[in-house]
Amino acid sequence: MTRRGTWILLIGVGVLALAAGLILEGYSLRVLTLGLIAALALLGLNLIFGYCGLIHLGQAGFVGIGAYTSAILTTKAGWPMVVSIPTAVAVTALAAGLISVPLLRLKGHYLALATVGVNVVLELVAKNWVELTNGYNGIAGIPRLAEAVSDSTPERTFLFIATVTLLLGIGLSARLRDSHLGRAMIAVRDDETAAMVAGVNVVRVRVTAFVLGAVFAAVSGVLFAHYTGFISPTDFGVPISILYLVMIIVGGEASIGGVVAGAVIMTFLPELLRDAAERLVAIGLSDGGLIVRLLDEGYLAVYGLITLLVLVFMPKGLAGLIHRLSTKAEAT
């Protein structure tokens, strides 16, 4: 991305997020915040999958390591957030580094399956190591970051925190894309053999991408934990990992702006669908039958449909569509 493009993106995301934060209220504001938090995890997945080409279906697991570590340290060990949050990020990075050694010996769909396995194992640990994680009940009463800063408008304060963190993440991603490491990641994705004979240490680049991606995931996780105040194993299961990958595909892989847009849109989608379902009932077009149930509860099916349509009709996602429209506009 050009330096100008990065600034436009940073300012655009910042202004949009803060403006929406002023206009939106209550539940919508909450959904926006969750979208921004998801976007951070996606920026990490974008390094791993978008740039480095590693199919990773376990990103939610690493979001979970970050969230659980900080939650346990604050609620059970009484650590302050200033210490627990960086510790959680470091623990996640370490875990990713250790797991990546055996994991990244695999390629293609074998790697994809193995990452699912990692996520499943992490979920099982969270469900069954009850003394540490409270199992299925999850951890409640996690200290909230916004309240530590200001008690009058915690929702808006947290949106501000999430926005600033996301902007940092975007800036870092853009810098990385234009660094030697970023170029090496794309080289490894495009052609592993050519990257090797160009002198790139393929293993080192993959491990670095994986660990950096996990750091983004951890930041997303600690924000989630200290925003909602409650976490449970299903927040970080395989379905969430799959949703992340869907969000990247919809937004446009290897495009920072696309990835952020994908995260926010796909987080809002279930709410929009629920709205649509209610409206259908309200105007009497439906009596709450199949279509309403599908829109309301079956939003995963709608996700699937959208993914399919995107893959078939715009394989480069929203980012590719915008690029196509803008070049068309320039041409005419």
Add this chain to the structure above:
Amino acid sequence: MLELSALTVRYGLVEAVNGVSLTVAEGETVALLGANGAGKTTLLRAISGLVKLVDGTITMAGDDLAGVAVEKRVRRGLVHVPERRRIFGGLTVEENLAVAASAWRRFGQPIENDLEKVYAFLPRLAERRSQRGWSLSGGEQQMLAIGRALMARPKVLLLDEPSLGLAPAIADEVFGRIRAIAAEGVTVLVVEQNTVLALSTAARGYVLENGCIALEGESQALLKDPKVREAYLGGAAA
């Protein structure tokens, strides 16, 4: 400069290269000829470390390369331009070049000089510097593949089928650049289907058949050899 002795490479049970020995002296250009499937590409991949040896040794400037990783061989100046160019399509021309200077970046050395040299040597790349790799023509891609190799500051250059899929005029241009690289003192081992082009560039040649060296000699002698003429130059002596 480069010495292979009794090299054997196997894919599963199939022996792709069987007991090949050859030498390339410092500053020399040597051609490796042979039909499809004779083992030429495998031999180059073995030299650059992309495939494992079953038997034999490879030495470069007297050092045994056994156990030296691919990227470490690149750092020692052993640089492979793979078949079909293998450009990084998602990177611009300049990024393709920059990423190939990994070794020097790690030592904190600037690469601007290398870039300028490559652009001066291959001016077409300078014109295309901010274009993505996938948008280049075949000839431009081959030039980029060569430019990428130059970024690694090669002492020994391994070229795999540089004329593959190129129009004759472009192939001549590519070989002209290869001669210019060799004239700077770089040792070159080139695999090529176009026997005339290869032997007019190289001083010596080896002919590979079924994974073994079938013939070797001075280029002029090989060009006149009836077996070479029959197999690779389309028929009997003119």
